[in-house]
Amino acid sequence: MSIRIENVAKRFGAFQALAPLSLDIGEGEMVGLLGPSGSGKTTLLRIIAGLEGADTGRIWFGSRDVSELHVRDRRVGFVFQHYALFKHMTVADNVAFGLEVLPRHERPSSAQIKQRVGDLLDMVQLNHLAQRFPAQLSGGQKQRVALARALATQPEVLLMDEPFGALDAKVRKELRQWLRQLHEELKFTSVFVTHDQDEALELSDQVVVMSHGRIEQVDEPAKLYASPQSRFVFDFLGHVNVFEGQSYRGRLNQGQAWIQLPEQHLDSGELYMRPHEMRVTANPTTIAHLPLKVMAVNPVGAEVRLELVPLGWETSSPWELGLSHHEYQRWSLKRGDQVYVEPSKAHFFSQHTAAPSEISWPCTSTAGVVEV
Numbered sequence: 001m002s003i004r005i006e007n008v009a010k011r012f013g014a015f016q017a018l019a020p021l022s023l024d025i026g027e028g029e030m031v032g033l034l035g036p037s038g039s040g041k042t043t044l045l046r047i048i049a050g051l052e053g054a055d056t057g058r059i060w061f062g063s064r065d066v067s068e069l070h071v072r073d074r075r076v077g078f079v080f081q082h083y084a085l086f087k088h089m090t091v092a093d094n095v096a097f098g099l100e101v102l103p104r105h106e107r108p109s110s111a112q113i114k115q116r117v118g119d120l121l122d123m124v125q126l127n128h129l130a131q132r133f134p135a136q137l138s139g140g141q142k143q144r145v146a147l148a149r150a151l152a153t154q155p156e157v158l159l160m161d162e163p164f165g166a167l168d169a170k171v172r173k174e175l176r177q178w179l180r181q182l183h184e185e186l187k188f189t190s191v192f193v194t195h196d197q198d199e200a201l202e203l204s205d206q207v208v209v210m211s212h213g214r215i216e217q218v219d220e221p222a223k224l225y226a227s228p229q230s231r232f233v234f235d236f237l238g239h240v241n242v243f244e245g246q247s248y249r250g251r252l253n254q255g256q257a258w259i260q261l262p263e264q265h266l267d268s269g270e271l272y273m274r275p276h277e278m279r280v281t282a283n284p285t286t287i288a289h290l291p292l293k294v295m296a297v298n299p300v301g302a303e304v305r306l307e308l309v310p311l312g313w314e315t316s317s318p319w320e321l322g323l324s325h326h327e328y329q330r331w332s333l334k335r336g337d338q339v340y341v342e343p344s345k346a347h348f349f350s351q352h353t354a355a356p357s358e359i360s361w362p363c364t365s366t367a368g369v370v371e372v
């Protein structure tokens, strides 16, 4: 079931929680609403569900205008972090609940309900716990029961608000993988709210980044990370190194540092560079003069992370750079070493345009480290 959100706006008193916004969600897509606290994610989800009315705009499920429909008639499944399981019911009874309360003419027979509950518990791999009560389950198991319960009535739309919010990092990761698989199998359309970037990027077909009640960008995860369309999205997703400078003779200058700009970029402004879009050099190059000091080296993970602070120029926060372990050994860097870096790619935000332009430079790097 596709979902179309058309010019939906919402105020709470004088506060504009959602500016008029529109969004198309394709059938079978899993879409993550990502943004800082208060950006309007839950409000949008509640409006899609029918738990909250919009002030203006319309919501379509496929060709059905559901804007005026009551929540129970929209036929959506919910998994909300605080929408707890019924404590006095067993796991099996919790999952059966949505089916048991269907109007008589829609309700499956007891045998069919039993069968469906069994299938759902198999699917969430909890059949062996069917007769337990919620208090006897771990957090991750409870969330799986909540998902089975939400899916019991075979909704075409599944809405989840921070479904794994209260769980520890390892369990969250397992549940993410598991939910992805389940989605591959069942192909329901799903919208979920999160403020966890990893969760949004790993689970979503499309990520909707929100800020101050507006949609900043909608894109596939890889595109969103590689080509953010605003400073906000850049800052919000992953680390970014920012160089702010004044343009003079084709260079962006600040203190003792400069970066050579391709000819068409002669404005002053800011360069935004991801950690993997920069490389270490022994000396200044024809592209950049960016002296930095190594403040920290973190070798845990797929690559070695360097934290760098500028020498003779300024940044609002330390820079980060990722080196392969092989490269790291070649440079044998340690805390206190001085290095130079040069960009290979950047997004340039000039003072006069809102959207960034992409810049890339050829490789000039040389070997060696200057000790201080």
Ligand SMILES: Nc1ncnc2c1ncn2[C@@H]1O[C@H](COP(=O)(O)OP(=O)(O)OP(=O)(O)O)[C@@H](O)[C@H]1O
Pocket (backbone or CB within 6 Å): 012, 015, 017, 035, 036, 037, 038, 039, 040, 041, 042, 043, 044, 193, 195
């Ligand atoms: N019922 C309400 N009455 C008044 N203000 C509300 C109400 N519900 C939400 N708001 C306000 O609307 C804004 C958006 O809230 P919302 O819950 O949608 O944000 P969110 O992005 O989901 O945040 P979080 O990640 O913290 O849950 C917030 O400033 C919030 O205080």
